[in-house]
Amino acid sequence: MTVEELHELADRERERQAGVRHRVLYCSAAGCVSCGSHATRDAFKAAFTRRGLTESEVVGTGCMGLCGQGPLVKIHDDGVLYERVDAGLAHRIVDEHLVEGRPVAEHQLDAASPFFASQVKIVLENCGRIDATRIEEYIAVGGYEALARAVAELKPQEVVEEVRKSGLRGRGGAGYPTGLKWDIARKAPAEQKYVICNADEGDPGAFMDRSVLEGDPHRVLEGMAIAGYAIGASQGYIYVRAEYPLAIERLKLAIRQAERHGVLGSRIFESGFHFRIDLRIGAGAFVCGEETALIRSIQGRRGRPQPRPPYPSERGLFGAPTVINNVETLANIAPILRHGSAWFAALGTPRSPGTKVFALAGKIRRTGLIEVPMGIPLRRIIFEIGGGTPEGTEFKAAQTGGPSGGCIPAEHLDLPVDYEALATVGSIMGSGGLIVMDSTSNMVDVARFFMEFSRDESCGKCAPCRVGTVHMHDLLRKIARGRATADDVALLEELCETVKETSLCGLGQSAPNPVLSTLRFFRAEYDALLGPVEVFTPSNPLARGRGPGGS
């Protein structure tokens, strides 16, 4: 395919869509499917037949965001968004809104409400907007333009420079500057290099990456191809967990379509650049999201971390220089090239430009998937976008970073969400899980829950994490059951320090974070559960005072 052909295809698809009488978009992501969006789809189809609206279509899209209020439906004609659309409502919408022109007010969502108005969508710009199973729809909204431009007009070095200037940082948790990573891999002298997309998403409760893969898979493929061009790789792998069957299906389809259209494979856009992408399915161990373990897993070996350095960008997959990036990181690449690094750098904060996708969960009124500019205060995410805690309870803490992160208490709610700010309160940005806790949550139990997770997911390679997580968990359980003393807490703190400082990989190094942060901000909850330190007192009055140190 040539660039001209890409544009023609885009025009054709846009014309096709304009020719459709009514376009109804329904959310076909896991959240809405589980509350019945397939029945909603069928009802719309039946209603179209019933009313004789033949040139209309019902289109399944990626996640529309308000997962707690599904099934969600959007009328493409005028942009009206509906919540809780069951089959009956689907018929009403066709009759009243599409035919008679009177939207069904009770179920309409207000696009000007803070939930929508406070968000900025880059990564999720197409989620809920296009049919993820058709490459034409992605191309019609500007897809593969960035790749075409990179290949035709930019030198690999210039692509890296553009990404570096954008200030994009890795969204997989650690926030490492993406441009720098690419530059190291680009400069590494090697015939063969690789690009890996980390789609292992193992944090409990997180579904940001899955939503992107299901709702807009081509965006990730395009980001990977651009990365391949920039560093000189001709092969990419997507490591996706087996628990994401829909994402896998969508990716397979997307890769086939992209190859057929010549935007992946040999001589991309008639240039000398070749790039293939293959899938590798992970068996679901959390530690396989760690980059060195992931690489070994792709090689067919046990997924165990390796000491770094060497970093993958120097010696990675099969010993070759390898760029490994998170799904969300790669999803930002095409927009950066399309709109320019300056545009991206101006979003968010100077240290952490761009946006971040979060999965809102826990004791919050509006749960779902959101994308906000970096630097937005936590308070706005929780109260404006999330609507605060349920009736009658009070906000207590926000947990970010899952088992590697910490709990942020109410007094730090004005903290801007960026990598450094979250680190100052002992948490991390993490991959985007955000769990809200209210006055009914027990913080010792929260710490115990995450430690149980780390214990169960420890790979067992290094001694401090393998054994330390067991003892830390047992101590937390002892405290939670009211059987511990201040000595146990002191021992717990010491173990936290040792495991954090001496473990081999990020799993062990960050496993103590939930304990350390709850001890820092909610120590009173621990203290309230402690019994007195037992001291032996002889019952015989004659013996009293004659022990060691007695008179």
Added chain:
Amino acid sequence: MAILTLTIDDQPVSGTETETLLEVARQHGIEIPTLCHLDGLTDVGACRLCLVEIEGASRLQPACTTRLQEGMVVRTNTERLQRYRRTIVEMLASEGNHHCAVCVSNNHCELQDLAYTVGLQYVRVPYLYPAKTLDATHKDFVIDRDRCILCSRCVRVCHEVEGAHTWDIAGRGIGCEIISDLKQPWGQSTTCTSCGKCVLVCPTGALFEKGATVAEMEKRTEFLRYIVNARQRREWNPDLLHEE
């Protein structure tokens, strides 16, 4: 090859960029405790006992896998490192079923020696007393997993030096264990050559020769150096070759 100079524990030392901190430290008489490291095997950085402080580095680094860099300033024995090492040995002691007094390797055990070196006198956490298995199906050797500390030396020597890859690790986290072949009894292994290298490199009494009783099982690890030198560097005593 360029010679690099650096400082370890205030002592100026030198080496080449292919050498590790552990190698040069030992050449200069600076002792760093190790457990998973063994001369002649690939290092995996798993036991974390050899961690050292490097000025300017954000984290502690294992001496066994860290290559020299010009001008490094390294500390191997600070109060903090001593404390961490003691806690790590404490973790290992609590993890298995270690009863020195009745062990085949009593007094010849690297874990026991380490406990003395790091000053571990008391284990503050409860012993885990895991339910581990013993396998005496091999004609010459026994594996008693109660005493295994998962250093993976046996796995590596079998794979890297003998080329048999009989041993591997199954399970994860605290449930990890050393298995032969696909978790068959050792005596039924079709890959084991009965060479006994695994027994010789095992730091504890987990792998031992049949017939050894309390405190009788002494291990030798020097053989590895000779084999590795002969195979990889083709260094051996040429006179021996011509002997009948």
